[in-house]
Amino acid sequence: MSAARDEILGRVRAALAPSAKTERSRVISRSYRDVTAPADPVSLFVERVADYQATVRLVSAAGVADAIAAETEGMHCIVPVDLPWDLSNAEIDDFQSNDELDTFDAVVTGAQVGIAETGTIVLDHQGDQGRRAITLVPDRHICIIRTDQIVAGVPEAIAELNPQRAQTWISGPSATSDIELTRVEGVHGPRRLVVLVVY
């Protein structure tokens, strides 16, 4: 291929030549994964999400539709194609342009994994979560996660997730501490994050 490629690889090999050559092992001690699992991952998740100034509510399966309705009252909403709940006031994602997305007040989605330790929700943008842009441009994100999707920590989440899919890990609303380290919630992503945990 390119001359640059050959030269960089050549430089790497020259740099490493004096060192003893070993086989690629990929064998790393994973003892860092031996930790005591949290006794109650769901409560921990709820507590940690709340720490980020997100709104988090526990709702029963029967109460989800009402909870969504309450969170989106009077708002112009967009939802992904396969969202398993009906929203009367929502438009379904139909590859609206970025400018059109900017006219929505809120987006309602599912999630793939929740991480208790860090209060993180992970989207891998399947049918109930939608393409990345719809959870980014509207100012409010209502994200629904089932308790059986919540895992203890980062290693468990990584083990479950498929790297071939684009992912968005979300821990609280967007934030900045760039001005005198004062935390301000809400810069470019949704300024309000509402997490509904369905038991």
Next chain:
Amino acid sequence: MSGTFVGMPAFPSAAREALQDDQLRRNLANATGVIRTKRAEVVDEVDNWEELRVAGAAIKDEVLLHLDEYLIELEASLTAAGAAVHWARDADEACQIVGDIAADHEVDEVVKVKSMATQEIGLNERLAQRGISAWETDLAELIVQLGDDLPSHILVPAIHRNRDEIRDIFVESMASAGKPAPDGLTNDPAALANASRLHLREKFMRAKMAVSGANFAVADTGTLVVVESEGNGRMCLTLPEVLVSVVGIEKIVPSWEDLDVFLQTLPRSSTGERMNPYTSTWSGVNDADGPQEVHVVLLDNGRTRALADEVGRQALRCIRCSACLNACPVYERTGGKAYGSVYPGPIGAILNPLMKGVGVDEQTDSLPYASSLCGACYDVCPVAIDIPSVLVELRTQVVDSHRGGAPDAFGAAMAGAAVSFGSPLPWKTVVLATGWAGRLSGPLAGRVRSSALKNVPGAAGAWAGARDIPALPKESFRAWMKRTGGQE
């Protein structure tokens, strides 16, 4: 738009100027103190932190010692995922590649998510020469760019600006760059953040092309990872049609599963959070979701030079968390700009000479001396880089490179200057710390002790203006820190 580090004065004189700027010192001391405390709290929460550090170091070493093989693997998996892979030997070549992609698409502006690599290669300036505006979208970078300024900290580049200054910069400069600041903008951080939201949203919506870096590149899956807070990263990685990521060749991790180390250690070390607000991962092109043309530029620009240094190559493990900056008593007092590089602080003091080579310019050669070797940087480093040992090794190399047979005034002066750059401010008593001299071995140690206390000839003359010639210390640096907490 934003300034460049080229032609900066060497560390001691830059440090002197910085030390005279009271505002900068207050901002820095406040900021580094706050982040240090937050980091300590969330690190203490993790029972197996030491295991995570060891694993992080081992993963990075595995990659570095087989970097050629991992690069080839990464290239193959990126290509299979639909990304175009480019190789850049140096800054020029990387800027040329990015500029050519922009030219191919006939864009005259790109949006950027903060990236050390693109700053390192001076991409914005180079694109500007080709008539392409590169808009920084990270709030701090925006402040720096609009203020025509230099970043001072890896993580919070505008840490040297307070809210009043930021307000003034926005009011004065936003209009010429796009959407003007709202009328009656106050210095309230929330109002300032909102001004940047409005200003930048317009740019995100119309941008055809984005440029990013990557925190990690997974060799076996071709996945790139960007860790951020504000959502500007998500905007850049999602909305434009074309995405170009400039990735240092040391950013590789072997497998997806290795991320379970770094996604724990990076946010806690960096912003002192359990997790940063947003992490995006993508592997090449995704069907009907995000940019449909994805480029990755693999950048050398001195990394292979660092790799060749058997002691120094551990610096390439660095995941740019900036914990070492916040831990460093020298950094806290002088600020990032004094290092004259995009990589400031303890890591910059080793990375710059390793990547550029010693004996080439005075600025770079002075960096290994910008430390008291107190070891705080090593203690906090999530990939366990032994910065003090590398500093000592590099000092030897600097001295060797300047040894012309005659008495080595340069090396001795450097060594002398190293311990006293704080004078005449609170470091008056911290000259020639005995703990520091005691760490040096061999002939250098003797030379430091004998030369630095005398009236040093030659190069030292130039240095003397930037500092008081050191007198014997009343106490060692460590003892002083312990006694005063740095607040004397």
